[in-house]
Amino acid sequence: MRTWMFPSMRCVFYSLWTCALWWAWNANASIAQTATDLRQVRRVFVGSFGKKPGAAGLRKRIVDELKRSQEIMLAASPADADAVLTGDGDTYIRGYISLNPRSGTRPGDGEPVYDGFLSVELKGKNDEVLWSYLATPRFQSSHVERDLAKHVFRKIERALGLPARP
16 A cells, blocks of 8 residues: 555655744744944854864854953844854964074974964845954964964954953
């Protein structure tokens, strides 16, 4: 005996069910952010910064900066946020530097010099981009993640019209 539906009807049923789930998921995500203007943003959810090796560290540093802020609150989920901060970033070793000019540029001969980038977007209601920025290190540093996060956070504060921290 056949199953409760013909095979072609089963495909249609599963396709419709999948479309309904996708629509429900995306409808909930787009309703979550409420800001239509940059000045309305006070609660921010920090989304993914990509899958590159240094992205997780950059995201953690941005979250740390938001936790220290008194004007911008860190939201637990996109549904609780006025805007969502997402982006792409990475840090990597650019080369090695040594005080001895005769030593080479091999890893065993000196200290690593890091480089990287952090590109972020602040998205409001209906995934509308309210603000975006590309940060690169301003100088050579061994703390490139911290420097990029502070640089981006200061730019966010200025864009929101908040007083700068010391």
